[in-house]
Amino acid sequence: MKLDSSPIAAIATAPGRGGIGVVRASGKNLQPLMSALFGATALAPRHATYIPFRQADGTLIDQGIAIHFKGPQSYTGEDVLELQGHGGPIVLQLLLARVLEAGAESGLRLAEPGEFTRRAYLNDKLDLAQAEAVADLIDASTEAAAKSASQSLSGAFSKTVNTLVDGVTNLRMLVEATLDFPEEEIDFLEKSDARGQLAGIVASLQQVFKQAAQGALLREGLNVVLVGQPNVGKSSLLNALAGADVAIVTPIAGTTRDKVSETIQIEGIPLNIIDTAGIRTIDDAVDVVERIGIERTWGEVAKADVILHLLDADHGPSRADDHIVAAFPAGVPVLRVWNKIDLSGHKAAVDAMADATHIYLSAHEHIGIDLLRAELLRIAGWQQTGESLYLARERHLIALKNAGAHLDRAGEHAAQNDQSLDLFAEELRLAQAQLSSITGAFSSDDLLGVIFGRFCIGK
Structure with missing residues (x-):
């Protein structure tokens, strides 16, 4: 990806009101900008200077702190200027407009989403996995996810991947040296x-994939959809899992007309719990709103990672429940949750049967909820290993899987005879390319555009 060398600026703090707001600029040489903003006042690199921020006509905008980071000792590797003032949105917009005005002659423009971090990557301040960790740290929804993102940002994941790359590279060198000197017997x-x-490389790769897959759970979480007939206790179960009254609960069937979503944590794993409208046939729906709610329920089921099929333990299954089960998408884990055991006399239990795992609980009395939480963690594949986890993205997991497949094929060629050394070497090269794509050694411009385009402006 070609680096646009024109200077850029943007508000670097989140929208809305705050005690402090930051306007950031980056470019190869920001001295003309600083002269236009502050006249003869010189900013000592890496020192905070309390200074007035003024319009071109001298009108005071705000008073705050200016810090100049001289490149390459900066986040982007270029000169960086940060203006820290009061965090009112109008104040920050006025300050940004003044910065853009002052830097107009030097080509200063508004930054694109993620452009500061993209420059840090292109200037070798961060590799691609570390750059992605910046966004993951900002978006982390749990403490565990934040810790894993911080670890990736520090370079732990990249270091592990680079160790794998070095191992594959050294083996390639041996193979290709042998190909270059076939006369050596x-x-x-x-x-x-x-x-x-x-x-040894394959074993290390498998361990890294295991840690990355666990980390991916911290980043993405699971979409858990509550499905069942009206009045079986879906909203009560959502409230029990969330630990708060996030859904309206009444004895009136059909109370929930549209989906209600709540993100909860179980041992640091984010679970996106989605309560849906009770399912009955469209003909039985009392009005058009309920019909739309039922249609949306099936839309959520199609996107589910886990389906919780709620049934009434007091009344038992019905033919309608059979119709619901028959419509579930193939390949999606289903937990049969028998609710209202406080009325049926059942005990809280987990029963793994051939059709599905059955869980007996009472959402109203909060009995057996921990059993459900444990089953959700089991389905997620979450294991408390005590090892460091990497907040991996889907592309990282795909690259690790592809690298593993190439190494497996390399092993097949190695098991044959020396006549397959050229194929052995080629599979090693392909594995190396897949691993290197994680840190950005081999990355297309299109991939970089997608990654950084999802960042917020100012980062």
Whole structure:
């Protein structure tokens, strides 16, 4: 990706009111901008200067702190100027407008989303995995996710991936050296322990994937959809899981007409719990609003990672429940939740049966809720390993999977004979390219545009 060298500026703090707001500028040389803003007042690099922020005619906008970070010792690797003032939206807009006006002659323009971090990546201040961790840290919805994002931002994930790349690269060197000197009568696979080296790399990759997959749960969470007939206690269960009255509960069937969403945490894993309208046939729906609610319910079911099928333990299953089950999408885990055991006389329990795992609980009395939480963690594949986790993205997991597939094929060629060394080397090259794409050593402009385009402006 080509680096646009024109200076940029943007508000770097979140929209809305706050005690402090920041306007940030970055460029190869910001001295003309600082002269236009502050006249003869010089800003010592990396020192905070309390100074008035004025319009071109001398009118006072605000009074705050200016800090100049001289490149390359800055976030972007360029000169960076930060103006810290009061966090009112009007004040910040006036200050940004003044900065853009003062830098107009030098080509200063408004930054695009993620452009500051993109410049940090292109100027080798961050690799691509670290740059993505910046956005993940901002968006983290749990303490565990924030800790994992911080670890990735510090370079822990990149270091692990680079270690894998180095191992594959060294093995490639041995293989290709043997291909370059075929007259050497050396049993390469035996003498260099190529198979042993490959097995070690594969084992390390599997461990990294395991940690990354766990970290991906921290980032994405699970979409858990509550489904069932009207008045089986879906909203009560949502409230019990959330620990608050987030959904209206009444004995009137059909109270929930549209989805109600709530994000909760179970051992640091974010779960997006979605309560939906009770399902009955469209013909039985009392009005058009309920019909629309039922249609939206099935729309949420189609996007679910886990389906909680609620049934009334006091009345037992019905033919309508069979119709609901028959319409569930294939391949999505389903938990059969038998609610209202306080009325039926059942005990709280988990029963793994051939059709699904059945859980007996009472949402109203908060009995058996912990059993449901444990089953949701089991389905998520969450394990408290005590190991460091990497807040991986989907593209990281795909790259790790693809690298593993190439290494497996390399092992197949290595198990044959020396005549397959060229194929062995090619699979190693492909594995190396997949791993290197994680940190950005091999990345297309289109990929970078997608990644940084999802950042907020000012970051």
